[in-house]
Amino acid sequence: MADASTSTQTLHCTRPEGGAESASGTATTKPRAFAGAATPNPVDAQMLARAQAGDHQAFAHLYTLHKRRIYSLCLRMVGNVAEAEDLTQEAFLQLHRKIATFRGDSAFSTWLHRLAINVVLMQLRKKGLSLISLDEAMEPNPEEGPSRSFGAPDLTLAGAIDRLALERAIADLPAGYRLIFILHDVEGFEHNEIASMLDCSIGNSKSQLHKARLKLRDALRAENRQEARS
Amino acid sequence: MKGDPGKMDCVEFQAQMPDLVASGEDAAAHPHLQSCARCSALLADLATIAEAARQLFPSVEPPDEVWEHIELAIKREK
Numbered sequence: 001m002a003d004a005s006t007s008t009q010t011l012h013c014t015r016p017e018g019g020a021e022s023a024s025g026t027a028t029t030k031p032r033a034f035a036g037a038a039t040p041n042p043v044d045a046q047m048l049a050r051a052q053a054g055d056h057q058a059f060a061h062l063y064t065l066h067k068r069r070i071y072s073l074c075l076r077m078v079g080n081v082a083e084a085e086d087l088t089q090e091a092f093l094q095l096h097r098k099i100a101t102f103r104g105d106s107a108f109s110t111w112l113h114r115l116a117i118n119v120v121l122m123q124l125r126k127k128g129l130s131l132i133s134l135d136e137a138m139e140p141n142p143e144e145g146p147s148r149s150f151g152a153p154d155l156t157l158a159g160a161i162d163r164l165a166l167e168r169a170i171a172d173l174p175a176g177y178r179l180i181f182i183l184h185d186v187e188g189f190e191h192n193e194i195a196s197m198l199d200c201s202i203g204n205s206k207s208q209l210h211k212a213r214l215k216l217r218d219a220l221r222a223e224n225r226q227e228a229r230s
Numbered sequence: 231m232k233g234d235p236g237k238m239d240c241v242e243f244q245a246q247m248p249d250l251v252a253s254g255e256d257a258a259a260h261p262h263l264q265s266c267a268r269c270s271a272l273l274a275d276l277a278t279i280a281e282a283a284r285q286l287f288p289s290v291e292p293p294d295e296v297w298e299h300i301e302l303a304i305k306r307e308k
Binding site: 056060063067068069071072075084085088089092093096097157160161163166167170181185186188191203206207209210213214216217220221 | 247248249251252272274275276278279280282283284285286289290291292293295296297299300303304307
C-alpha cells in the first residue's frame with residue numbers, strides 16, 4: 001500500500017479555528033474517559049520515547065494500547081473484517097515508519113488516528129468509492145444529505161433506538177458522515193481533536209456531525225415507519 | 231439571524247443547532263423551543279441518537295495474526 005502521510009495532502013478543507021471547546025455533543029454532557037488528548041501516564045510516555053528510539057518491545061506496548069480503537073475504526077469504516085485487519089496492519093506499519101517524527105504537537109492518540117484515517121481514506125479511494133478526498137467526504141452530494149425538519153408533523157424516535165438498527169444506519173451513512181459520527185459519538189473524540197485529525201475547521205466538524213445525526217434520524221424513522229406498517 | 235431568539239423561526243434555529251448542541255449549554259432551554267414542538271422533538275431525537283451511539287461497543291480486539299504480520303513486515307523492512 002502506498003504511503004499515507006500524516007501531512008494529509010488530500011485533506012484541504014477550511015483551516016482549523018484552533019482552541020478547545022466543549023466535548024458535549026448534545027444538551028447533556030458526556031464524560032468520555034477513553035478518547036482524546038488526556039495526559040499520558042508516565043509509563044506510556046516513556047514507552048513512546050523508547051519506541052521512537054527504535055525499541056521494538058516499546059512499539060509492541062503501543063500496539064497493545066491502541067490496537068482495539070484503530071481496528072474498530074477501520075472495521076466500522078470498511079465493514080469488512082479481512083479489510084479492517086489489513087488496514088490496521090498498514091496503519092501500524094506507517095506508525096512504525098513515522099513514529100520518530102511525532103513531536104507531541106497533539107496527543108499521540110490523535111496523531112495515530114489521523115494516520116489511520118489517511119490509510120482508510122486511501123483504501124476507500126482505491127476501491128473507487130465516490131470519496132476522493134476528505135473535502136468530498138465533508139461535503140457529500142446534496143441528495144445524500146439529511147432532510148430538514150420543517151413542514152409536515154414529525155414522527156419522533158420516542159427515546160428508544162434499537163442497537164442493531166443504529167449499527168445498520170451508521171454503516172449506510174456516506175463515508176464522510178460516518179467518519180465524523182464514529183470519531184465523535186462512538187469513539188468520544190472532541191471537535192477540536194477531530195478537526196486536527198481531518199485538517200478541517202472545528203465548525204466544519206460540528207456541522208458534519210449534525211448532518212450525520214440528522215441522516216441517522218431519517219434512517220431510523222424510516223425503519224420505524226416500516227415496522228409500524230408491517 | 232434575528233436579534234430576539236424567542237422570535238426565531240425553525241429555519242434559523244436549526245441553522246444554529248450544530249453550534250448550540252456542541253456548546254454544552256442546555257439547548258432545551260432555548261427560547262425557540264418553548265413554543266416549537268417540532269424543533270423540540272428534533273433536538274430530543276438527536277440527543278437520543280448520540281446517547282445510543284455511546285452505548286455501542288467502542289472497540290473490538292483484532293486477531294493476534296495482525297500483530298504477527300506487522301512484526302514480519304517490520305523485520306522485512308529492516
